[in-house]
Each structure stands twice: as structure tokens, then as C-alpha cells.
Amino acid sequence: MIPIGQHQDLIILRHTSVGLYLGDEEETEDVLLPNKYCPEDFTLGEKLRVFVYRDYEERKIATNLEPKILLHQFAFLRVASVSAVGAFLNWGLEKDLLVPFREQRQKMEEGRWYIVYLELDKETDRLYATNKIEKRLTNIELTIVVGDEVDVMIMKKTDLGFSVIINQQHEGLIFESDIFTKLNIGDKVKGYVKQIRDDNKIDISLQPIGFENFNDPNCEMILAKLQANKGFLPLADKSTPEEIYEALKISKKTYKKAIGTLYKQRKIILEADGIKLV
Numbered sequence: 001m002i003p004i005g006q007h008q009d010l011i012i013l014r015h016t017s018v019g020l021y022l023g024d025e026e027e028t029e030d031v032l033l034p035n036k037y038c039p040e041d042f043t044l045g046e047k048l049r050v051f052v053y054r055d056y057e058e059r060k061i062a063t064n065l066e067p068k069i070l071l072h073q074f075a076f077l078r079v080a081s082v083s084a085v086g087a088f089l090n091w092g093l094e095k096d097l098l099v100p101f102r103e104q105r106q107k108m109e110e111g112r113w114y115i116v117y118l119e120l121d122k123e124t125d126r127l128y129a130t131n132k133i134e135k136r137l138t139n140i141e142l143t144i145v146v147g148d149e150v151d152v153m154i155m156k157k158t159d160l161g162f163s164v165i166i167n168q169q170h171e172g173l174i175f176e177s178d179i180f181t182k183l184n185i186g187d188k189v190k191g192y193v194k195q196i197r198d199d200n201k202i203d204i205s206l207q208p209i210g211f212e213n214f215n216d217p218n219c220e221m222i223l224a225k226l227q228a229n230k231g232f233l234p235l236a237d238k239s240t241p242e243e244i245y246e247a248l249k250i251s252k253k254t255y256k257k258a259i260g261t262l263y264k265q266r267k268i269i270l271e272a273d274g275i276k277l278v
Helices: 217-228 241-248 252-264
Strands: 007-016 019-023 030-034 047-054 060-063 074-082 086-090 097-100 113-121 126-130 149-157 161-166 170-175 188-196 202-205 268-271 274-277
Touching (some): 019 047, 030 047, 047 126, 149 170, 170 188, 217 241, 217 252, 241 252
Antiparallel strands (some): 007 019, 007 047, 019 030, 074 086, 188 202
């Protein structure tokens, strides 16, 4: 059986007037790749990488369009429409993705964006999305250790910072004190495992572990000044020691050392007329 909701490397079995029929190694089933998705040049027996899902008539169909979400993964998607059966999400394919009402934490609204998880109804073999996402995350058996670089999706704002999805599996937290750039729900960023607590709660840093050891209070002070000034300070290499001291109460030598550290940490951009938050 050819599974749906994921990419497949399928064999071209035959060419018809409506497109190419593709199958797996066992040749237990075939699916249609419609003409509009067929390559100009092909050979019977060669393999094509496609995504398989169900069309409007609930038939399995192949496409070379790239979906914005895969089976058992999370993504930030926009509601294209709402109907009597639920909300439909734009996920990059011709047929929109259904979020049944029972899988909505709150009533979804057309035009709004939500983090969802792609599931498969095993009884009907149909794909659906849910935004009841917390129960799809688990920290019981961790696949990461302190210091690992991880893929992070910003999930929601909390009193402590931002709750995040780690490697499409675990839940973690970026503390407000570790955030030096603007974050939005649904953003995908690189993160680093800063700490794993006794209860398997995970703290995430946006900079490689160890970089913070090179920080000093001057770096933190400059970052705070940047945040308070809409991300920009008009202090550049040509600024006089007096201008720097008046603005920051530190010497020009100390200032240059601090911004050098921040630049290496990719927290700031050096511009001709000043420094800017990344």
C-alpha cells in the first residue's frame, strides 16, 4: 500500500492520456500523477519523487507540488475558508486541508494563522489537521542533550518568554532574558539546548551554548539600549569617545570590545552610521 501524507519515490508504471501511473516496489497499488505535474522527459521504470494525498473525490493522487506540512509534523498555516464541517487550511496543494471542529481549540477564523499538526484517520485513511497540539508533543523520552543545535518553532507567548516546538517532537521554553530579537508565533529558527531540568523541561537558547560566557554586563546593557531605541543606536566607528560615553557611560575601547562580541554572536549588524539589532 502506498501511504499518504508524505513524500514517495515511486516507479513510473505506464503513461496514459490523463497522466502517469506510479507504483511502489511491491506493485500492490498505483496512483495517478496528472499531466500538469508530469515531467517533460521520462522513462518507464524510472523513479519520481512525489507527494501522495487524496483528491476531492477521496482518491489517492500524486503531485510534485511541495506541501507546507507533512504527516506527523507541525506547521503555521492560514485558514482559507470555513464551512459547516470545519476550517480549511492553505497547505500548498490544490485541495485545502480540513481541521474538523472537534480538532479546534477555539473556533478558527478565515484569514487567520494557526499552528497545526497533520494527522491520519486510520479508519478512513484520510488526512486532517488539528490545532490541539500540546498532546502531540512529548518530553517523556528525549532525543536531545544539552548543547545540541535544534530546529525550533515559536508556539506561543507565555509569562516567562516563548513556548516552542523542538525538532517537531518536544516542547521547550525560551526565557525572555535570552531573547534579543523580535519573535513571532510560527517563526522557525535555530536554537540550542541550554538546560534539561529534572522533570525533562527544556530551556532553549538562540545562541550556541558557551557564547554567553563571553558576555559581560556591557553587552547586556547595549542590547537593552538597542531594544529601548527601536533596535538602532547611532554609534559607529567614527563616533567620538565623548559621544559614546554620553550615551552609554563606557569608554570607546570598552564599547568596541562589546559590539565585537555581539557581532560574533550575530546579535547585531554593524552599519556605517551605527549598530542595529539582528
